[in-house]
Structure formats: C-alpha cells, structure tokens
Amino acid sequence: MKKMFQGFKDFIMRGNVVDLAVGVVIGAAFTAVVTTLTEGFLKPLIQVISGGSGVEAGTFKINKVPFDYASFINAVITFLLTAAVLYFLVVYPLNVLAERRRRGEEPPPKSPSEEVKLLTEIRDALVAQAQAGHGAQPQGNVYGSAVDDILQRRQEPPR
The missing domain is CATH 1.10.1200.120 (Large-conductance mechanosensitive channel, MscL; domain 1)
Incomplete structure (x- = not known):
C-alpha cells in the first residue's frame, strides 16, 4: 500500500x-x-x-x-x-x-550542507565501531568513544 x-x-x-x-x-x-x-x-x-x-x-x-x-x-x-x-x-x-x-543543461542539485556531511561521517564512524566491536562487550559509552574518535580526542590510558 x-x-x-x-x-x-x-x-x-x-x-x-x-x-x-x-x-x-x-x-x-x-x-x-x-x-x-x-x-x-x-x-x-x-x-x-x-x-x-x-x-x-x-x-x-x-x-x-x-x-x-x-x-x-x-x-x-x-x-x-x-x-x-x-x-x-x-x-x-x-x-x-x-x-x-x-x-543535461539543468543545474545540478545542491550538494549537502556541511552539517549533513558531518552527521554522515559521525553515523559512518558509529556503524564502523559497532561492527568492529560486534563480538566483544563494549566498555564504557560506545557513542562517546566514537565522537572522541571523530574529533580526534584521545584518552590517556590510566597509570
């Protein structure tokens, strides 16, 4: 329907x-x-x-x-x-x-905005991270670590 x-x-x-x-x-x-x-x-x-x-x-x-x-x-x-x-x-x-x-002389459609591109990258990183850790138990907040990866923020390992 x-x-x-x-x-x-x-x-x-x-x-x-x-x-x-x-x-x-x-x-x-x-x-x-x-x-x-x-x-x-x-x-x-x-x-x-x-x-x-x-x-x-x-x-x-x-x-x-x-x-x-x-x-x-x-x-x-x-x-x-x-x-x-x-x-x-x-x-x-x-x-x-x-x-x-x-x-084909019609103007091409507008490209996605920067916000849409960024959100697409975030989505793709989350999917990739979920697929990589698919067999193991996630530690901590999975989404927080994906955002940290995208923003290239690395956490120092505990000493």
Missing part, C-alpha cells in the same frame, strides 16, 4: 500532470477572452464588411433558410488565436525545458 502511494506521489510530482492542469486552466481562461474579442469585435466587423446591417448581416439565405457564415468565420478565428497563444506561451516553453533536461 505504501509503495502504491509513493508511486502516485512520484506520478503527480513528475510534472506532466501539473503541466496538463495548468494548460487546461490557462486554455479555458484564454478561450473566454478570445471568444469575447471575436464575438464582440470581429463578428460585427465581418458583418459590416459583408455589406449587411441588422439581424441578417453576415448571413445568406437559401430557400429562406439563413446560413450564418460570420459565426463560422468567428469560430475559426477564435480557435486559431487560442491554439497559437497556447502553443507559444505553454507548449513551446515546456518543450524547450524538456530538451534542456535531456541534454
């Missing part, structure tokens, strides 16, 4: 899911902006350019059935603007970042 949750955490933190979520949210928000622009400005412009006025502008009729070509042109423009912005502001930068990762 723990391994399953770790796998899920790794999947979520990998970045693909986060990138996808960001793309969907940005895409939805930007689509609303582009739709408002095209319906509020471009569609009326198309209707005026096509020579129409009023409700029937931007349409033509066949057998008294209206065909709204201005709405179609508007939808195509909305799609192209949304796709272009998503590509240049989301997809392209993520592809560049992925390519840098593949080439």
Whole structure:
C-alpha cells in the first residue's frame, strides 16, 4: 500500500500532470477572452464588411433558410488565436525545458550542507565501531568513544 502511494506521489510530482492542469486552466481562461474579442469585435466587423446591417448581416439565405457564415468565420478565428497563444506561451516553453533536461543543461542539485556531511561521517564512524566491536562487550559509552574518535580526542590510558 505504501509503495502504491509513493508511486502516485512520484506520478503527480513528475510534472506532466501539473503541466496538463495548468494548460487546461490557462486554455479555458484564454478561450473566454478570445471568444469575447471575436464575438464582440470581429463578428460585427465581418458583418459590416459583408455589406449587411441588422439581424441578417453576415448571413445568406437559401430557400429562406439563413446560413450564418460570420459565426463560422468567428469560430475559426477564435480557435486559431487560442491554439497559437497556447502553443507559444505553454507548449513551446515546456518543450524547450524538456530538451534542456535531456541534454543535461539543468543545474545540478545542491550538494549537502556541511552539517549533513558531518552527521554522515559521525553515523559512518558509529556503524564502523559497532561492527568492529560486534563480538566483544563494549566498555564504557560506545557513542562517546566514537565522537572522541571523530574529533580526534584521545584518552590517556590510566597509570
């Protein structure tokens, strides 16, 4: 069960899911902006350019059935603007970042701090001392003597 949750955490933190979520949210928000622009400005412009006025502008009729070509042109423009912005502001930068990762240009992770290095040395010395004295009974404080060894403090033998 723990391994399953770790796998899920790794999947979520990998970045693909986060990138996808960001793309969907940005895409939805930007689509609303582009739709408002095209319906509020471009569609009326198309209707005026096509020579129409009023409700029937931007349409033509066949057998008294209206065909709204201005709405179609508007939808195509909305799609192209949304796709272009998503590509240049989301997809392209993520592809560049992925390519840098593949080439190894991403900065290397920070090295451990001096405190972590010192603690690692202490741990290793304690493990080595425990393994060396594994068959014999320890005399005194095992941990104190390991710390003394690391700090190079030697106790004088009793006289």
